Every structure is written in structure tokens, then in C-alpha cells.
Amino acid sequence: MKRRHLFRTELKYDFGNRRFYISVLALCAVLLIVALPYRNHLISFGGSTEGKAWLCTFNYAITSEKALLFFPLLVPLATAADIQEELHSRYAWFLINRIGKRNYIWMKSFGVAFTGGAISVSAAGIALVVFIVICRNIPTLNTLQNISEVISSTGIGFIRLFLNGALWSLCGSLTAVLTKNKYLSCAVPFILYYVLTVFQERYYRNYFFLSPKQWASPAYYGNGFCLLALLLISSLLALALRKCVVRRVVA
Numbered sequence: 667m668k669r670r671h672l673f674r675t676e677l678k679y680d681f682g683n684r685r686f687y688i689s690v691l692a693l694c695a696v697l698l699i700v701a702l703p704y705r706n707h708l709i710s711f712g713g714s715t716e717g718k719a720w721l722c723t724f725n726y727a728i729t730s731e732k733a734l735l736f737f738p739l740l741v742p743l744a745t746a747a748d749i750q751e752e753l754h755s756r757y758a759w760f761l762i763n764r765i766g767k768r769n770y771i772w773m774k775s776f777g778v779a780f781t782g783g784a785i786s787v788s789a790a791g792i793a794l795v796v797f798i799v800i801c802r803n804i805p806t807l808n809t810l811q812n813i814s815e816v817i818s819s820t821g822i823g824f825i826r827l828f829l830n831g832a833l834w835s836l837c838g839s840l841t842a843v844l845t846k847n848k849y850l851s852c853a854v855p856f857i858l859y860y861v862l863t864v865f866q867e868r869y870y871r872n873y874f875f876l877s878p879k880q881w882a883s884p885a886y887y888g889n890g891f892c893l894l895a896l897l898l899i900s901s902l903l904a905l906a907l908r909k910c911v912v913r914r915v916v917a
Contacts, residue, residue: 672769676777686744686785693789696736698796701727705797708804719804720797721816727797728790728823729883734830737786737882738855741831742838745781747848749774749839749907753914754846762915771911775836775904782835783828790827794820822889829896830882834859836903843910 680686704726708714714722727733752758752774762770837858838851845854859878866877874880880887881895 672765672773673776676773677780680745680748680777680781681784683744686781689740689744689785690788690792692743693736693740693785694792696740697727697733697789697793700730700733701793701797705801705804708801713805713807715807717808717819718806718816719801720794721819723797723801724790724794725819725823727793728827729885731879734879734882735856735859737830738834738837738859738878739852741782741785741834742852742855744785744835745778746835746838746851747842749778749911750842750846750848750851753843753911754848758915767912767915771908774911775907778835778839778907779832779900779904782831782833784831785835786827786831787824790824822893826882826884826889826892826896829893829900833881833896833900833903836900836907840903840907840910843907843914 701723705719705723708719708722713719716722749758752761758770765773834855837855841854842848842851863877863879866873870876874886875891875895881892881899884892
């Protein structure tokens, strides 16, 4: 059975899961709530001096500390516990006998990562449409921003969102497999995000790269660092997840 068909089947199952849509709507609500005070600030100021009002509001929402705090909690909700549930119920062995161990591990790892990224992108996409509507009457005081800059900024923002969602989804899945507890797939990523953030702010104030906030926000290091850090950490988590699943299957 071709991997392309396996991946398509896995995504069809993941996107048909109601927890996927709950995560998207909850995360979208967080982004809207976080961005509303910023929009009101632009209105009271008389316009946006940094470019299109909807784009500034969007960038503020997806890089805000308050919004980023909810990604490790809401993104793993959809599919991060699926591998542990299948291992616990021994349904994983049924699938392995049909498609093979290697295909099963690749299929599930890909599904977890892609679904996590899709949740982040979908929630931000819905929020972006809302921002365009509610910010349409806010004047742009800086007219130097061209269409290519708008497209580039928006596109890079969505790529960061996808990788950030994939990272926390993989983290939740790895936690569930390691602890053999599906409920920790959401709790541990959230706790880990909070602990790493506080640890960096209190003990290593000059080492911003230790904070998960800086992995998803280009405020200090820029987009290049964010994309590289998210991709590298996600790859390491996917590799660790693969190793853990192999050990569980062999045992």
C-alpha cells in the first residue's frame, strides 16, 4: 500500500474528528480576543503607522505572549493522543499487520504533525478574515508598504504557525506515548511551555532562544531563526516519537 494513500487516509480520519474543529474554533477565539484591544488602540490612535491595519492586527495576534500560551494547550487536543490510544487498545498491532511497522509509524507521525499545523493555520486563517472585515475602516498612515511585502509577511506568518502547531502536536503525542497516559498529551506541553518561559526569564535573561516564545515570534531573532528552530525541534520530536513507538511495538 502506497504511503501517499496511507497519508491521505490518516488525514481524512484526523480532519473528520470533531476535536479538530473544537481546537480550531477555540484557538481562533483566543486570537480574536487577544487582538481586540490592539484594534481598539489603532482606532483611538487614528490609524496604523506600520502598514495595513488588518495585517498589523494579525501579526500582533499570532505573536502575542497571551496567544502563544494557548497553542501548547489547544493544538494537541485533536490528535496528539491517538497513537497512545491505539497502542493501549492494541489496534496499532492490527494496523501494523496490514500496512507494516514502518508505514504505520510514518503515517501516524505525519498525521500528528500535519494536523497540528493545520489547526494553527486554520484558526489563524479564520481570524485573518475577521481582521480584514473589522479593520477595513481603519486608515493606513504609512503608504510605503507594497503588496509584495504584505504577501510575504502573511505567508511567513502562516509558515511559522504551521511549524509551531506541528511542534506542540508532536510534543503532546510523544508525552502520551512516553507516559502511557493520553490525558497528559495536552497538559505536559502547556506546563513545559510555561516552565521554559519562566526559567529563561528568571535565570537566563540574555539567552532568549531558550524561551518557546522566541521560537514562534520573530520579535528578537527574526523569521530565519524562528523557522529554523521550529523545524529543527519538530524534526527531533518526530524522531523521538518514532523511536518510542518502535520500542512500544517491539515490547
